[in-house]
Amino acid sequence: MAMAADDIARMIKERFPDADIRIEDLAGDGDHYSATIVSEAFRGKSRVQQHQMVYDALKGNMGGALHALALKTTAP
Amino acid sequence: MSAQDVQDWIGKQVAGNDVVLFMKGTKTMPQCGFSMQVAQILNHLGVEFKDINVLEDMSVRDGIKAYSNWPTIPQLYVKGEFIGGCDIVREMFQAGELQELLNAKGVANNAQTLTA
Numbered sequence: 678m679a680m681a682a683d684d685i686a687r688m689i690k691e692r693f694p695d696a697d698i699r700i701e702d703l704a705g706d707g708d709h710y711s712a713t714i715v716s717e718a719f720r721g722k723s724r725v726q727q728h729q730m731v732y733d734a735l736k737g738n739m740g741g742a743l744h745a746l747a748l749k750t751t752a753p
Numbered sequence: 754m755s756a757q758d759v760q761d762w763i764g765k766q767v768a769g770n771d772v773v774l775f776m777k778g779t780k781t782m783p784q785c786g787f788s789m790q791v792a793q794i795l796n797h798l799g800v801e802f803k804d805i806n807v808l809e810d811m812s813v814r815d816g817i818k819a820y821s822n823w824p825t826i827p828q829l830y831v832k833g834e835f836i837g838g839c840d841i842v843r844e845m846f847q848a849g850e851l852q853e854l855l856n857a858k859g860v861a862n863n864a865q866t867l868t869a
Contacts, residue, residue: 724841725823732824740824745787748840 680743685710685735692734693718703747711747720752759816767820767830771860772802775817776827780804787839788827794846795829799863800855832858 682700689698689712696716703709712731719727727750732739739746754762766773772795778784780792780802795802807814807826818824821835829836831854836842845851852864 724844725835725837728837728841729822737824740818749844 680738681707682710685712685743685746688736688738689714689731689734692730697753703745708743709745710743711749713749715751715753717752719750724750754812756812756816756819759812760820763813763816763820766803766805767833770803770830771832771858772800773805773830774802774827775805775807775813775830777806777808779806784808785826787825790839791827791829791842794842794851798846798852798855800860831855831860 682702686698686700689696693714693716695718696714698715699713701711703711714731718730722730728748731748731750735743735746774780774788774791774795776783776785776788776792778788780796783789783792792804805813807817814826817826817828821828823835823838825838827839827842829838829842836851836854837845842851845854852862855862855864
């Protein structure tokens with residue numbers, strides 16, 4: 678059970694069309710990623726809210742198919 | 754326990770302890786690198802906290818995710834408020850915001866004298 682970096686980026690982009698997304702495969706195993714996401718949608722939101730928005734965009738894959746995704750979210 | 758009982762039990766833990774960490778493993782023997790990082794940060798700050806090992810009870814492991822609408826573990830709660838998972842706690846610690854939050858909420862920690 679793993680997800681390709683492209684799939685993660687695509688799902689995030691669908692939800693945050695303006696986003697600047699950088700995804701790194703930390704271990705090279707398709708299972709441990711870090712994502713840096715910059716989107717206007719995050720402005721004025723708490724970090725918890727920002728990450729919840731991203732988890733929501735990933736539609737339940739986080740904690741399931743996607744074991745580890747270190748998130749860094751900011752507004753531009 | 755029914756799903757509602759689990760939610761009630763979690764609510765009591767969160768309300769009854771100033772600082773609660775839902776983690777994989779225990780504070781003395783973490784079983785996941787992310788849980789370990791958060792436990793280490795709290796220990797480093799000298800914060801007393803209750804650790805709840807979600808690996809001991811599948812219903813708590815699932816229940817805590819529903820409780821906070823947060824899909825991963827660890828989860829840190831301070832004075833009843835969900836603070837975040839590993840990324841957020843680490844980011845806040847590095848920025849000094851976690852220490853500020855603990856002080857603002859009146860939770861004893863060893864960064865107190867530095868910011869007072």
